Structures are given as structure tokens and as C-alpha cells.
Amino acid sequence: MLPLPRSVTWGAGEFELTARTGLSVGEGLDGVAHWLRGALGPALDRWLPPAGADGTIALAVDSALPASGYLLVVTRDGVTLLGGDPAGVFHGAQTLRQLLPPAAYRRAPVADGPWRIPAVTVRDAPRYGWRGCMLDVARHFMPKADVLRFVDLLAAHKLNVLHLHLTDDQGWRVEIPGYPLLTEVGGWRAESMVGSRQHGRFDGRPHGGYYTADDLREIVGYAAARFVTVVPEIDLPGHTQSAVAAYPWLAPGHGPVGVRTGWGLSPHGIDLTDDTLEFCRNVLDEVCALFPGEFIGIGGDECPPDQPLDARRRFGRALVDHLATHGRRAYAWDEILEGGAPRGVAVAAWRGPGVTRAAAEAGHDVVACPDLSTYLDYRQSDHADEPVPVGTVLTVDDVYAFDPATLAPDHPERLLGAQCNVWTEHMPTTRAVDYMVFPRLCAFAEVVWNSGRHADFRDRLAEHLPRLDAMGVEYRPEAGPLPWQRRPDAAGWPRDRADRESELDALVNAPR
The missing domain is CATH 3.30.379.10 (Chitobiase/beta-hexosaminidase domain 2-like)
Structure with a gap:
């Protein structure tokens, strides 16, 4: 089992x-x-x-x-x-x-x-109340039927939160009444980058898609019937180039821009003004109407440098307060801690163990998702035939070694649980998602259900794989990718673990 x-x-x-x-x-x-x-x-x-x-x-x-x-x-x-x-x-x-x-x-x-x-x-009985997975449907759109299938796969592993990353620079995936251009313009891009951004290659093929309000109601209801809560995320105020492409008045100083076609951080974030704040409030009103859960994601991560910290703090606090009028709580990436996060925000701590501890010590509820343990877009081995090998090596055993409890030892009551994150820059199809997510998600599911410290895990995983076969999951074989799972056309950018740890430490400790 x-x-x-x-x-x-x-x-x-x-x-x-x-x-x-x-x-x-x-x-x-x-x-x-x-x-x-x-x-x-x-x-x-x-x-x-x-x-x-x-x-x-x-x-x-x-x-x-x-x-x-x-x-x-x-x-x-x-x-x-x-x-x-x-x-x-x-x-x-x-x-x-x-x-x-x-x-x-x-x-x-x-x-x-x-x-x-x-x-x-x-x-x-479960170890944690938040046993989640973040699925990025903004970088590559996942059709509704595939999202429903993904919900079934989460439920089969006793995970109970689907964090749905609905907007980013490369696409806006949720229909918002009153702002039709968010999907008509922001919902597609002219082409997509192929492989890691360091290589600057593009495919020349348009990509897009979005969910109607009824699509999202269906996803929410389908998930609820399987005791999975959908936590939507509208990434604000950074990662908003798709919104700026649709409505240039959100950032008039940037001039006309299209939906971002490349990966990496965009300099085209919305201006932090009263008008854009009203836009964000209106968007969140519609999101709250579609998603009945307690938490609403507001992003808060990787903002452009021309968005001053004080202005971001005021903007974030206004969004948190607005969600409170709906009886909801904001859920944000750990950059929200910079300069002091508003009270009541739950923090998705991705930049290493120190951030999880800092969030808990500051009195915030926290979901542990450190990238070196839970980012399922990271390469699964150091072999040259891994498809689009980015990030550090993160094997099934590495995921299984993750222990969220060690990240907030002095404030265990603040640790809601943990989630794995599936960023899809390099996963253009459901088959690619299957390969990157499984069987690593199986290891993560055991970590958050009962602690993940069992000598027979590998034996049980081998017995579990035929179930994945029966469900049609194209997981990564233990011996490495099958020929059709490789991506010789898309070069990666492998990272050394020590280098990534140093980079994260610099990010977290940079002067603000």
C-alpha cells in the first residue's frame, strides 16, 4: 500500500x-x-x-x-x-x-x-492537513479533461490540495467578466521557448487556452467529490505581463507589450496604483465566486525591480484585506515576507528551510515546498538523456528524504503541511507532466501522509507502478527515459546543488 x-x-x-x-x-x-x-x-x-x-x-x-x-x-x-x-x-x-x-x-x-x-x-490518519501539489497551467495550458485526470491521480495518493497556478507572464487562464481581453489577448502567445531560456530558442508555434467559469466550477466540484480542495492563484503584482498585454493601461510606462514568449522573469509588471489595485480587487472578486475554499493565492513572488518594496507591501496588504472581506485568507509565495508580511497570510516557503522557519517564527501559517526537495520540474538524474534537464538532480529517493517537520521545529503548530510544485515551462503535454511528476509524487505523498521513513518503500513502489500503468500514467522508468520521453531538441541548463543553495541564500539575504 x-x-x-x-x-x-x-x-x-x-x-x-x-x-x-x-x-x-x-x-x-x-x-x-x-x-x-x-x-x-x-x-x-x-x-x-x-x-x-x-x-x-x-x-x-x-x-x-x-x-x-x-x-x-x-x-x-x-x-x-x-x-x-x-x-x-x-x-x-x-x-x-x-x-x-x-x-x-x-x-x-x-x-x-x-x-x-x-x-x-x-x-x-494523515500526518498533515495540507498535502498538496501546485500545477502550473499558465506556462503550458492543460485542458480541462487532463486537469480532472490529475485530480484523480492526486486523490489516489491521498493528496488533498490542488494549487492551481492560473496566471503568469506567459498566459492568463481564467475568464473574468468585465475584462474579456484577459483571455482573448492574454490567453495565448505567439510562440514558446524551447528548452532552457539560456539558449534563446523558440518553436514558432502559437500556444494558448483558458478555462471558462463553468470549466472551473466543474473542476472545483469534481475535486471536492474526491476531497481535494482547489486553491487558485492569480499571481500579483509581478508575473503579470499577460495582463499588461491585454490592458496596457495597467502599466502605461512600459509601452505596448505582447504576452511573454520566453521563460524567466519579466520586467513588465503592473503599476502599483489605485487603478490597478481596483482591477486586482475586481479579479479576486470573481475568483472568490468560483473557488469556495478558505485560501486564495495572490502570488507576491519575483516582482520587477521597479516595483518598490514599500509600494508592494501596501499593495499586498490591500489585497489581503480585500480577501478578508470575502471571509478568505491570502496564500502567497515567501517573498511576501520581505519587509514584513500582512497578518493572516499563509506562506508557501520555497526558498529553502530558513524561510520556512522564519515564516513560522513570524507567526504565519506555512506550507513547506523548498525547491531542492519538492520542485518536480527539476531533472531526475544527471544522465544526458533526461528531457530538458534543468535545476538540481532530484530523485525519487531525494523526495522521499524530505521531512517538513525539520523546517519549523520550534513552531510545529504553524506548519500546515507541504506541497510539491510542478512548473511547466518544459512540460508542453500531459505526457511530459506524467514523466516529470511520477513516481516522485508517490514518494512525496507518503512523506506528507505518514512521514516517509520506511525501509520497504522501494518494494512497495515497485508494486504500485502497475497501478499507474493501469491508470495510463507515463511515469519515468527507473532505468531512465524511454526513447519518446527524451527531448534532444530542447537543451536544458543543469545546476549543481551547492551552487543553487548559494544562490538561494543570496536571494533570501539580499538587502531590500
Whole structure:
């Protein structure tokens, strides 16, 4: 099982799922039951009717269990799955699915069975409340169907936050009433850079796309049914060239600019004026209407040097206060700490362990996502055939060695959890995302679920890979990329770990 539950006690015998196995559904669990029938029915060719002559799978909530935790008991006679809340029952159902053969993950029958579940008692609960993944759909747009698939993959690994990076210099991906040019102009670019920015190569091919309001409502609802919260991010006030391209009055001193076609930082950020602040408030109003979760991402990172720190601080505080009028909390990258972050901001700490500690000591809730442990766009080996090798080497074992608890040891109550980040400059397709994300996300999922310190992890990962195969995930093989996963046309820019650590230290400690 992966992530490994807290306690597993194997019993004698097994329970066989037949066409007459029933599903008993406790109060408040209709959604979980609907998901379980849909998850198992197509592959097993049986749909778990309400009552069964050949034993029952019983779902119920038991408030004595911890939130998001569960108790799963399988005997020869049936299955009992109790959760501290519906989320706990859902997580237990994911574990139940893992106890079946990998063919249970397919969308149509490929085997006749029998479908047997070993007798076992599993007691389990998550380590952190924030078990997340950031997906950048701004640099390369991911169509809605692929986002829904990605949600399923997160849920299968008991991750519960999808941080959706919706806007950046290279594209604006969310429809905003009153500002149609944000998507009509800002939603596409004339071409894209090929490989690392140091090489200055472009493909000459337009790229674009955006989500309608109904698309995003669908994504949010689909994720909620799988107990995944979508945290949207509108990156402000830097990383806004796509907005400036759509509405030049946001930065009149820059002159007309197009949507950025290259990677790296843009000098074309919005001006920090009352007019642009009103624009940002209007955008956030619409975002709050689409995303009902507690947190709304406001970026705050890598701002152009012509945006003075004091002005950025005032601007950021105004956005935080505005979100508070909606009953929401701002979520921002750790640059928001520079000069003192507004109270109530949750911080995504990406620039090393010291920033996580500093955010917690300053009284901020923090999500740990240090790039040297959690950036899944970084290369997976030092072999020359890795596609677009950028960043430092970050192997499955490196991700598994990550321990968020060590980053805020004096203020553990401030550590909401952790997330991995998937920046997509070099991932133009879902196949490329699969390669870069898996199986490293499997290692990360265990870290945030139960600590990730288990000697048998590699053995369990090997048993987990056939499940990924069944779900159609084109993960990186242990031996390295397959021929079609390589990118000889796109040169990278590998980094040495010590050099990157020095660079981060300079960034964090630079005078402001």
C-alpha cells in the first residue's frame, strides 16, 4: 500500500467481491459510495448494489476516529470501513482499492477475477492537513479533461490540495467578466521557448487556452467529490505581463507589450496604483465566486525591480484585506515576507528551510515546498538523456528524504503541511507532466501522509507502478527515459546543488 498506513494487521483468509456483494451506505456518505461504485464498477464489471447476498461493504462515519482518518476491517464475511468524517471514509476507500489487483484501476474489464481482498485491519490518519501539489497551467495550458485526470491521480495518493497556478507572464487562464481581453489577448502567445531560456530558442508555434467559469466550477466540484480542495492563484503584482498585454493601461510606462514568449522573469509588471489595485480587487472578486475554499493565492513572488518594496507591501496588504472581506485568507509565495508580511497570510516557503522557519517564527501559517526537495520540474538524474534537464538532480529517493517537520521545529503548530510544485515551462503535454511528476509524487505523498521513513518503500513502489500503468500514467522508468520521453531538441541548463543553495541564500539575504 502507498502511502503506507499507520497500522496494518493482516488476518486469515480473504473476502471475495462477487456480482451479489452489496454496499451499505451510512448517513452523509452518498458521494463516497457514488465514487466507489464508479471507481470499481467499470473494471470489475459489478456495481455494488444496495444489499448483497454474498457479504457487504459497509461505509459509516465514526466521530471517535480522527478527522480524515479511517478504520478498515476486512474479514472473510465482508468489509467494514469507518471514517472520522466523509474524507476519512474516502481515504479508506482508496486503501481498499489498493488491496485489489492493479486491473481494478482500469476503465473496462481486462480480467474475469476472482476479485479477492485479503483479510486485514488498517488504522490510519494523515500526518498533515495540507498535502498538496501546485500545477502550473499558465506556462503550458492543460485542458480541462487532463486537469480532472490529475485530480484523480492526486486523490489516489491521498493528496488533498490542488494549487492551481492560473496566471503568469506567459498566459492568463481564467475568464473574468468585465475584462474579456484577459483571455482573448492574454490567453495565448505567439510562440514558446524551447528548452532552457539560456539558449534563446523558440518553436514558432502559437500556444494558448483558458478555462471558462463553468470549466472551473466543474473542476472545483469534481475535486471536492474526491476531497481535494482547489486553491487558485492569480499571481500579483509581478508575473503579470499577460495582463499588461491585454490592458496596457495597467502599466502605461512600459509601452505596448505582447504576452511573454520566453521563460524567466519579466520586467513588465503592473503599476502599483489605485487603478490597478481596483482591477486586482475586481479579479479576486470573481475568483472568490468560483473557488469556495478558505485560501486564495495572490502570488507576491519575483516582482520587477521597479516595483518598490514599500509600494508592494501596501499593495499586498490591500489585497489581503480585500480577501478578508470575502471571509478568505491570502496564500502567497515567501517573498511576501520581505519587509514584513500582512497578518493572516499563509506562506508557501520555497526558498529553502530558513524561510520556512522564519515564516513560522513570524507567526504565519506555512506550507513547506523548498525547491531542492519538492520542485518536480527539476531533472531526475544527471544522465544526458533526461528531457530538458534543468535545476538540481532530484530523485525519487531525494523526495522521499524530505521531512517538513525539520523546517519549523520550534513552531510545529504553524506548519500546515507541504506541497510539491510542478512548473511547466518544459512540460508542453500531459505526457511530459506524467514523466516529470511520477513516481516522485508517490514518494512525496507518503512523506506528507505518514512521514516517509520506511525501509520497504522501494518494494512497495515497485508494486504500485502497475497501478499507474493501469491508470495510463507515463511515469519515468527507473532505468531512465524511454526513447519518446527524451527531448534532444530542447537543451536544458543543469545546476549543481551547492551552487543553487548559494544562490538561494543570496536571494533570501539580499538587502531590500
